[in-house]
Amino acid sequence: MAARRGHERGSRDQVAQNRERGQGLKSHGNSPTSHLAIAVDRSSMQVIVRLNGRIDVDSSPDIRNCLLAILSGKQSVHAVTVDLSDVNHIEASGIATLVEALKIAGPRQIRLHLQGLHGSALRLFEVTGLLPLFETIHGEEGVA
Numbered sequence: 001m002a003a004r005r006g007h008e009r010g011s012r013d014q015v016a017q018n019r020e021r022g023q024g025l026k027s028h029g030n031s032p033t034s035h036l037a038i039a040v041d042r043s044s045m046q047v048i049v050r051l052n053g054r055i056d057v058d059s060s061p062d063i064r065n066c067l068l069a070i071l072s073g074k075q076s077v078h079a080v081t082v083d084l085s086d087v088n089h090i091e092a093s094g095i096a097t098l099v100e101a102l103k104i105a106g107p108r109q110i111r112l113h114l115q116g117l118h119g120s121a122l123r124l125f126e127v128t129g130l131l132p133l134f135e136t137i138h139g140e141e142g143v144a
Contacts, residue, residue, distance in 0.1 A: 048080075053089075099133070112135070
């Protein structure tokens with residue numbers, strides 16, 4: 001158990017270092033229970049978080065950690081786009097994570113965008129009435 005915690009801490013440190021350098025990163029690729037990849041692209045004062053796979057109770061904490069690191073990081077950010085184009089499933093825990101990020105971004109004057117909502121993920125945002133809370137981007141144009 002202690003070895004596993006050390007490995008997880010080491011992975012988080014490496015992810016944080018990559019994020020600070022502005023490099024794209026992937027996590028979750030080696031986790032047997034996870035079905036989500038996270039890639040972060042930083043350019044100037046804008047960050048794009050690309051998610052690929054399933055957002056569920058197992059992967060939501062990693063998305064939360066990623067977004068919190070960006071929103072409360074040392075580097076100034078004006079806009080964060082969460083690209084959901086390659087998300088094939090999202091559960092309530094994923095929606096809650098995005099709402100939490102929106103609540104943190106607002107007082108910090110950081111714009112949080114959702115890009116590529118489609119299918120069941122889009123329907124879930126519509127049914128819950130949460131879609132109007134978010135700025136949405138359609139297509140691949142990124143942050144304006």
